[in-house]
Amino acid sequence: MPKIISKKYLSEKVVQLEIEAPRIAKKRKAGHFVIVRIGSNGERIPLTISQANTSNGAITLVVQVVGVTSYKLSKLETGDEVTDIVGPLGNATHISRAGTVLCAGGGVGIAPLLPIVEAMYKAGNRVVSVLAARDKELLILEKEISAFSDEVFVMTDDGSYGQKGLVTDGMEMVIAKEKIDQAIVIGPAIMMKYASMLTHKYNIPTLASLNTIMVDGTGMCGACRVSVGGRTKFVCVDGPEFNARDVDFDELLMRLGSYKNEEAGAYKKLLI
Amino acid sequence: MAENDLGTYSGRNEEWRLDLRKKLKTKERIAINRVKMPEADPLSRIKSYVEVNSGLTEEQAVTEAQRCLDCVNPTCIEGCPVSINIPGFIKSIEAQDYDNAIRVLKDTNALPAVCGRVCPQEIQCEAACFYQTKLKKPPIAIGHLERFAADRARNSGKAFIPEIAVKRDGKVAIIGSGPSGLAAAGELAKLGYQVTVFEALHELGGVLKYGIPEFRLPNEIVDFEIDNLKKLGVNFEKNFIVGKTADFKDLREEGYSAFFVGSGAGLPMFMNIPGENYIGVLSANEYLTRVNLMGATKVDFDTPVLKGKNVAVIGGGNTAMDSVRTAKRLGAEKAMIVYRRSLEEMPARNEEIQHAKEEGIEFLVLNNPLEYLADKNSRVNKMKLQKMQLGEPDQSGRRRPVPVEGSEYFLEVDLVIVSIGVSPNPLIPMSLPQLETSKWKTITVSPDTMQSSVPGLFAGGDIVRGGATVILAMGDGRKAAQNIHNYLQNIMKSKTTASKQDNNQNKK
Ligand SMILES: Cc1cc2nc3c(=O)[nH]c(=O)nc-3n(C[C@H](O)[C@H](O)[C@H](O)COP(=O)(O)OP(=O)(O)OC[C@H]3O[C@@H](n4cnc5c(N)ncnc54)[C@H](O)[C@@H]3O)c2cc1C
Ligand SMILES: Cc1cc2nc3c(=O)[nH]c(=O)nc-3n(C[C@H](O)[C@H](O)[C@H](O)COP(=O)(O)OP(=O)(O)OC[C@H]3O[C@@H](n4cnc5c(N)ncnc54)[C@H](O)[C@@H]3O)c2cc1C
Ligand code: SF4
Ligand code: FES
Numbered sequence: 092m093p094k095i096i097s098k099k100y101l102s103e104k105v106v107q108l109e110i111e112a113p114r115i116a117k118k119r120k121a122g123h124f125v126i127v128r129i130g131s132n133g134e135r136i137p138l139t140i141s142q143a144n145t146s147n148g149a150i151t152l153v154v155q156v157v158g159v160t161s162y163k164l165s166k167l168e169t170g171d172e173v174t175d176i177v178g179p180l181g182n183a184t185h186i187s188r189a190g191t192v193l194c195a196g197g198g199v200g201i202a203p204l205l206p207i208v209e210a211m212y213k214a215g216n217r218v219v220s221v222l223a224a225r226d227k228e229l230l231i232l233e234k235e236i237s238a239f240s241d242e243v244f245v246m247t248d249d250g251s252y253g254q255k256g257l258v259t260d261g262m263e264m265v266i267a268k269e270k271i272d273q274a275i276v277i278g279p280a281i282m283m284k285y286a287s288m289l290t291h292k293y294n295i296p297t298l299a300s301l302n303t304i305m306v307d308g309t310g311m312c313g314a315c316r317v318s319v320g321g322r323t324k325f326v327c328v329d330g331p332e333f334n335a336r337d338v339d340f341d342e343l344l345m346r347l348g349s350y351k352n353e354e355a356g357a358y359k360k361l362l363i
Numbered sequence: 364m365a366e367n368d369l370g371t372y373s374g375r376n377e378e379w380r381l382d383l384r385k386k387l388k389t390k391e392r393i394a395i396n397r398v399k400m401p402e403a404d405p406l407s408r409i410k411s412y413v414e415v416n417s418g419l420t421e422e423q424a425v426t427e428a429q430r431c432l433d434c435v436n437p438t439c440i441e442g443c444p445v446s447i448n449i450p451g452f453i454k455s456i457e458a459q460d461y462d463n464a465i466r467v468l469k470d471t472n473a474l475p476a477v478c479g480r481v482c483p484q485e486i487q488c489e490a491a492c493f494y495q496t497k498l499k500k501p502p503i504a505i506g507h508l509e510r511f512a513a514d515r516a517r518n519s520g521k522a523f524i525p526e527i528a529v530k531r532d533g534k535v536a537i538i539g540s541g542p543s544g545l546a547a548a549g550e551l552a553k554l555g556y557q558v559t560v561f562e563a564l565h566e567l568g569g570v571l572k573y574g575i576p577e578f579r580l581p582n583e584i585v586d587f588e589i590d591n592l593k594k595l596g597v598n599f600e601k602n603f604i605v606g607k608t609a610d611f612k613d614l615r616e617e618g619y620s621a622f623f624v625g626s627g628a629g630l631p632m633f634m635n636i637p638g639e640n641y642i643g644v645l646s647a648n649e650y651l652t653r654v655n656l657m658g659a660t661k662v663d664f665d666t667p668v669l670k671g672k673n674v675a676v677i678g679g680g681n682t683a684m685d686s687v688r689t690a691k692r693l694g695a696e697k698a699m700i701v702y703r704r705s706l707e708e709m710p711a712r713n714e715e716i717q718h719a720k721e722e723g724i725e726f727l728v729l730n731n732p733l734e735y736l737a738d739k740n741s742r743v744n745k746m747k748l749q750k751m752q753l754g755e756p757d758q759s760g761r762r763r764p765v766p767v768e769g770s771e772y773f774l775e776v777d778l779v780i781v782s783i784g785v786s787p788n789p790l791i792p793m794s795l796p797q798l799e800t801s802k803w804k805t806i807t808v809s810p811d812t813m814q815s816s817v818p819g820l821f822a823g824g825d826i827v828r829g830g831a832t833v834i835l836a837m838g839d840g841r842k843a844a845q846n847i848h849n850y851l852q853n854i855m856k857s858k859t860t861a862s863k864q865d866n867n868q869n870k871k
Contacts, residue, residue, distance in 0.1 A: 114609060118607065128565060132658060132661075132665060134665035135565075160665060163665075175565040176602060177564075177602040177604060177608070178608065179608070306657070306666075307629075310629055310630050310789055311630065311631075311648055311788065312631070312646060312649035313646035314646075316640060317640075323633055323639075328790070328793075342640055345741040346642065348740075349642045353667030353668075357665065
């Protein structure tokens with residue numbers, strides 16, 4: 092079973108894990124994710140591959156603790172084993188030389204944004220990143236994103252760090268200053284909804300990386316379905332990235348709540 | 364077919380068979396009534412996951428085997444997609460030589476305990492049995508006997524691991540651990556090749572595990588057969604998606620020289636009607652996977668599943684029947700099948716429809732959903748249905764359902780399971796653009812060899828046929844294995860001739 096090589100807390104509820112998975116490390120590209128399962132009775136959850144290291148055969152995951160499985164994963168220590176890990180899944184981000192790329196990440200969405208920022212930068216684009224978090228403590232990976240960005244703006248809801256405001260405020264500020272050829276937004280569904288409404292207003296082609304509920308991740312169960320341009324798409328095999336303007340974010344938000352009652356009870360039980 | 368083509372211990376003219384035939388007169392055999400499979404009581408079984416059919420006793424099995432006339436021309440074999448030597452194994456049961464019964468079965472069927480439980484015998488071997496066709500009497504209970512022989516062997520503690528004649532050079536990769544992949548793996552291992560089965564999920568068995576519920580096919584039976592393959596030397600790699608974790612090129616570099624793709628038909632279809640993405644509307648695959656593979660109904664398992672009081676399952680196949688019966692077991696007060704044709708056209712096995720009826724499942728036939736409605740939390744709470752009537756037969760030969768104008772009505776539901784079919788899993792074709800596929804996205808193969816447009820890559824089961832059956836998938840796996848064998852032998856031959864030629868050249 093794949094071993095955890097290192098572990099670090101990025102904030103109180105966000106943990107970064109380096110896990111031995113040589114085959115996945117070799118194959119993965121920006122945008123790919125894995126599915127992990129903790130324990131023989133565990134559930135399968137998707138997590139983006141944030142970084143990969145082919146020399147030690149490890150992949151890095153950044154996990155926000157929201158429920159049972161992410162909690163269990165966060166409790167594993169260096170040397171512990173992850174029961175199952177499968178991937179890389181999904182389609183890789185289409186990386187091209189677009190010109191100036193605006194990369195906007197909210198909360199733990201900054202983790203999946205990192206490999207895309209890196210790839211876009213290395214492909215010769217001018218990369219402007221806008222990172223947003225509720226407060227200073229919750230902001231993650233600023234240094235890593237900065238290493239591959241020409242400019243970085245940080246927004247916090249309470250103004251405890253960077254500028255006070257929402258991710259969309261930061262984006263609008265960037266758009267006012269320079270011509271943006273392409274935007275990428277990753278974060279909570281509600282953030283992606285408003286961010287893509289904004290870029291739509293300015294006619295900027297925008298990609299959103301969707302986080303739906305998944306079971307198998309191979310196109311077998313249909314749990315991850317979303318409506319894109321009025322047609323049913325499966326995030327695990329057709330995505331996870333879609334043209335943001337076509338995504339029915341309200342439906343996505345609604346579907347994310349599918350197991351809310353069931354999950355809340357289980358998580359509470361686990362914490363007692 | 365020449366008589367002794369059917370295996371050494373099972374030819375019709377073997378002494379023991381001649382003796383057996385003399386023991387009872389045909390008239391006496393015909394006078395015996397068909398056995399009835401003992402079943403768990405419907406009212407108690409819907410409160411648990413016990414297997415519905417509890418299997419024949421030895422006495423019942425031997426008596427049923429006596430009914431079989433050991434026909435000169437056993438038409439039952441023609442009805443079997445993999446031509447099991449049916450009288451051969453049945454007569455072994457009559458002779459109480461159970462070791463031989465399982466040996467005969469295993470000659471052509473890698474998973475008799477599975478097939479004995481899930482094959483649609485009533486339209487295959489049993490439909491072609493002399494009793495049915497000529498005597499107009501209930502056919503021999505071939506499926507029940509097959510299950511008996513397989514269970515008996517499993518419970519005897521003796522493992523029937525075939526001998527591997529020769530070890531051969533050649534690594535073969537099998538993609539998918541469903542029935543087609545398992546059958547191909549078994550054959551190739553017996554032929555002496557090094558075989559690895561790659562499986563995307565964290566459990567082996569394909570639909571046998573994640574789809575078919577335990578009240579029809581307990582997981583331990585599938586695991587037992589997989590263990591036997593392990594004993595034969597087959598390697599299994601779980602959590603490994605061919606085309607993603609490694610592609611065909613990588614595997615070739617790792618020494619795999621032939622491939623069998625048995626990746627199944629995964630992708631669920633939806634009707635694309637309004638409200639289909641509301642909370643509480645899910646595909647049968649999601650529902651069954653959560654329950655069967657992920658243990659959603661057991662305490663201490665992390666995966667949740669939605670429960671409903673009024674559950675509607677859309678469709679009429681085996682998958683629909685499994686879903687609706689699962690819903691009943693999860694506490695549904697009303698569990699309904701909504702099907703747009705009539706009971707006669709329903710594709711599910713008869714036995715499953717009967718069992719469902721006994722369990723109190725309601726059948727809303729000639730009904731088609733038009734739309735789903737939801738409460739303020741977006742959870743489905745109603746469906747709009749339309750009544751149908753049957754018109755002229757369509758291309759499938761079944762009478763076409765035609766909507767009855769003005770017949771729309773509403774029905775309260777709080778869980779809807781859509782089970783209108785699946786289309787082939789797209790992962791392999793997506794990762795291998797040169798692979799030829801049909802307009803239904805199935806992999807195109809030569810029907811004689813099961814070889815695809817990519818040399819050395821063979822395929823079978825649902826990825827080739829679309830949603831089909833366990834036995835057809837297994838038949839494909841076996842056939843492909845034989846052809847993979849031929850393919851590899853040809854490569855070896857041309858390699859040796861090539862190297863001989865090289866040597867000759869060098870000498871000159
Ligand atoms: C392609 C993809 C990539 C992802 N990458 C990352 C990543 O890199 N890091 C990371 O921390 N998370 C990521 N996620 C989200 C992650 O999968 C979920 O947070 C996780 O499934 C929660 O599991 P759990 O058992 O801990 O919580 P659960 O017990 O399943 O859920 C707890 C609560 O969170 C809500 N919830 C469940 N799933 C999601 C979701 N997908 N998004 C938002 N809320 C949800 C539930 O409604 C519930 O109220 C990704 C999701 C997808 C689809
Ligand atoms: C609920 C249900 C009930 C059924 N009931 C019956 C019945 O009573 N009788 C009957 O005869 N038939 C029944 N069927 C149909 C039967 O199960 C299928 O026809 C049969 O399982 C097909 O076998 P297969 O080997 O083609 O693929 P599957 O059983 O579908 O297995 C394919 C496997 O391949 C894996 N895979 C896919 N892609 C990859 C990849 N790229 N890399 C690695 N692994 C991969 C999948 O995860 C899966 O485990 C039923 C089907 C369902 C869904
Ligand atoms: S056709 Fe029926 S009676 Fe004849 S051999 Fe086959 S099973 Fe027995
Ligand atoms: S997660 Fe099952 S189809 Fe996408």
